[in-house]
Amino acid sequence: MANILCFNKNLTASLIFTLLALPVWTLAQAAPMADESKMNSSMDMSGSMDDKMKAMPMSGDMDYDFAMMMRAHHQDGLEMAEVELNNGKNSEMRSMAKKIIVAQKKEIAQFDKWLARHKKMEAMPATK
Numbered sequence: 001m002a003n004i005l006c007f008n009k010n011l012t013a014s015l016i017f018t019l020l021a022l023p024v025w026t027l028a029q030a031a032p033m034a035d036e037s038k039m040n041s042s043m044d045m046s047g048s049m050d051d052k053m054k055a056m057p058m059s060g061d062m063d064y065d066f067a068m069m070m071r072a073h074h075q076d077g078l079e080m081a082e083v084e085l086n087n088g089k090n091s092e093m094r095s096m097a098k099k100i101i102v103a104q105k106k107e108i109a110q111f112d113k114w115l116a117r118h119k120k121m122e123a124m125p126a127t128k
Contacts, residue, residue: 067114067118
């Protein structure tokens, strides 16, 4: 029974990671950039997002793990939007980045409040 529970927790963590990381990975793979330094910055960012998500310990509580991973996902989106503001030239994309920053900050605060009310004593180590 313990093996099944561990498998379910690992499967849940893998599914959450895949759902959250895939759009970022796809964006990083599909977005050609003329400036190599910007490309390296973007790829480093997506690589670090991937590493952070894989290293997150899972508690086995779907609601808690969802909130924890979504908080990290939103933080990464916030950082991507800031990169756009610092390097982007297109007014539509810069405007979108500004809106994303406002929205993500608000949602990060909501996740922080929820996570503070639902602290987990133990988390399962991340699987590789």
